[in-house]
Amino acid sequence: MRQARRPCQTPVMPNSPLVPTIRRRRLGACLRGFRSEAGLTLDSAAGAMGWKAPKLSKIESATQSIRPSEVGALLSVYGIEDAQVKEALGALAQDAGKKGWWQTYSAIVSPAYADYISLEADADTICAWSPLIIPGLLQTAAYARETIAGITTTRTPQEVAALTEVRMARQAVLSRPGTALELWAIIHEAALHQRFVVRPTTMREQLRRLLDASEMPSVTIQLMPPDSTAHPGVVGGFTVTAFPRPMPPVVLLENLNGATYVEGDDATPFAKAFERIRAAALPVEDSLARMAELEERHRK
Incomplete structure (x- = not known):
């Protein structure tokens, strides 16, 4: 007799959409959430990366891309060192412009x-x-x-x-x-x-x-x-x-x-x-x- 599994309880992404907005939007939302949890303003977080605040704002609003290596560095600024989280968001940034x-x-x-x-x-x-x-x-x-x-x-x-x-x-x-x-x-x-x-x-x-x-x-x-x-x-x-x-x-x-x-x-x-x-x-x-x-x- 087949044993039933539990359906989806928890919530990365490998190919990209026609217009990769949704990937960048989801990545930006996650980064914005981690920044908020860290209690950092756009200015302070961007400054820690050597950026201007508008650049980080555009990344969070999905109007600018970010390299996977930058994702890892930004997460470290937010105090996130979980390897699984860094890998997942890095992969999302890597695939944001890939064509499916x-x-x-x-x-x-x-x-x-x-x-x-x-x-x-x-x-x-x-x-x-x-x-x-x-x-x-x-x-x-x-x-x-x-x-x-x-x-x-x-x-x-x-x-x-x-x-x-x-x-x-x-x-x-x-x-x-x-x-x-x-x-x-x-x-x-x-x-x-x-x-x-x-x-x-x-x-x-x-x-x-x-x-x-x-x-x-x-x-x-x-x-x-x-x-x-x-x-x-x-x-x-x-x-x-x-x-x-x-x-x-x-x-x-x-x-x-x-x-x-x-x-x-x-x-x-x-x-x-x-x-x-x-x-x-x-x-x-x-x-x-x-x-x-x-x-x-x-x-x-």
């Missing part, structure tokens, strides 16, 4: 979407509550193509095909060498009853994909039954993207206009909400049994 594979799709991938792909590629844990659709990291190509085409109102067939390729390429994080992404997905059962008129086998194949993915040691899937108790997830879906310390988690909220990010302390309620949603969902083994039952029903 999604640059190839810059004509169709919006800056906000590119930012999220970057976060996803750098995360160590993702907790997704998905009440109406299968999470992108678990979709089949056919399911992705149908849902992208159904949701969009402006994309051409060629763009839908390209966005499907992007969604499939994102799934590499689940099997990346060394440290595969830990994914904990809670899906409402209603999402598994979607009909696809043009290609009726789409949902059966998608259910098989979920069952196969659940065999991966880094993936946990739960179903939310229709008769569940009340829980915070009734407000809507969200994704908590978490990183090794000291980087705080980032929450993704999606809508027809794109994506909204919730960062810093504002992300904490979502982690707590996910715990309550997890408790209201079917246990892992029961969820797998229900998916297998639905998949078998689609075969008849």
Whole structure:
């Protein structure tokens, strides 16, 4: 019997977004937080580095880059000598301008979407509550193509095909060498009853994909039954993207206009909400049994 893991509780980043603003913003926020904890003003901290205050201000506001070696020296000024913290923030500074594979799709991938792909590629844990659709990291190509085409109102067939390729390429994080992404997905059962008129086998194949993915040691899937108790997830879906310390988690909220990010302390309620949603969902083994039952029903 498979033993369930605990979902994301704690929150570095390896490839960069189309515009690396979000990496620098997260790095700047961390550095600003450490400076504040050290009780230093911009002038005193910058002076200790031999800089002018405007330079440090720009680094904290993500409008100027900083070298990894400077990150280590600045953290020492703040009294931070934790090797893990220095390594994590140094890596973030190193990768801030690096281009990711999604640059190839810059004509169709919006800056906000590119930012999220970057976060996803750098995360160590993702907790997704998905009440109406299968999470992108678990979709089949056919399911992705149908849902992208159904949701969009402006994309051409060629763009839908390209966005499907992007969604499939994102799934590499689940099997990346060394440290595969830990994914904990809670899906409402209603999402598994979607009909696809043009290609009726789409949902059966998608259910098989979920069952196969659940065999991966880094993936946990739960179903939310229709008769569940009340829980915070009734407000809507969200994704908590978490990183090794000291980087705080980032929450993704999606809508027809794109994506909204919730960062810093504002992300904490979502982690707590996910715990309550997890408790209201079917246990892992029961969820797998229900998916297998639905998949078998689609075969008849």
